[in-house]
Amino acid sequence: MNNDFRPNEAETLFLNLAYNGFYNIFEEIFNDKFWDNDAYYRFAKVNNAFSIYAEVLNYEPIKWVIEAIKVKRPPMEAELGKDLFKFVRNVFSHFPYFTSWDDVWVNKSVVNWNKKGQSIDKFLTRYSGKDEVKYRFWEEEKRKMTYLSINFPKEYNNNKIFLKDILSEKEGVKFSMILMKQIMNSQIVSIDDDK
Known part of the structure; x- marks a missing residue:
């Protein structure tokens, strides 16, 4: 491999911190006990995962992966892996007064x-009125297939658009984490268990 494609020292430091943080949250979210925590705790963890992922999207090779997904994967997967997840992160970041997934809403004025x-x-201007996107994901350890729909707002105006109506908390978060992890894993050469 050409060294021009290897992360530099700063990128390596950032990527190690980001990936370790993301994987820790991923493991916690896929433990059934996570969903017994109060809504605020769950929200804080999910918020952190979306924030980490949004930062990783700035890494140039991840941008190449998103472009490849547009061509090689099912329709809308790249848009979800980039646009939807950045939207969620940006809502969390710019409107930090919410304390649970089900409470998060925006409208055109806000x-x-x-x-x-x-x-x-x-x-919201681009995706409002778009058809729902149906997905499924497999949880190997539970031997369970989960089906979900991602529903874009019918209209973008001054009516409240709730995040829970776009993406459900439990199934939507799990789906998001799986897709984020798949995109992030595209950059893994090996995993060092010696931390």
């Missing part, structure tokens, strides 16, 4: 309170 045309506004 989104544009400071400036129009930013990332959340662009996402």
Whole structure:
């Protein structure tokens, strides 16, 4: 492999921290006991996972993977892996007053309170009115297939758009984590268990 494609020292440090943090949250979320925690605890962990993933999307080889997914994977998978997950992260980041997944909502006025045309506004303008996307995922350890729908808002106006109506908490978060992990794993050459 050409060294031009290997992460530099700063990237390596960032990627190690990001991947370790993400994988720790991933493991916790897929433990059934996680869902017994209160809504605020779950929300904080999920928020951290989306934040880590959004930062990893800035790594150039991950951008190449997203472009490849557009061509080689089912329709909308790349858009979900980039646009939807960044939208969720940006809502969490720019409207940090929510304390549970089911409470999170935005509308056109709130989104544009400071400036129009930013990332959340662009996402909702682009995807409102789009058809639902159906997915399924397999949990090997539980021998369980889960089906879910991702529902884009019918309209983007001053009516509340709840995150839970776009993506359910438990199934939606698990699906998101699986897709994020698949995209992130594209950059793994080996795993060192000596931490």
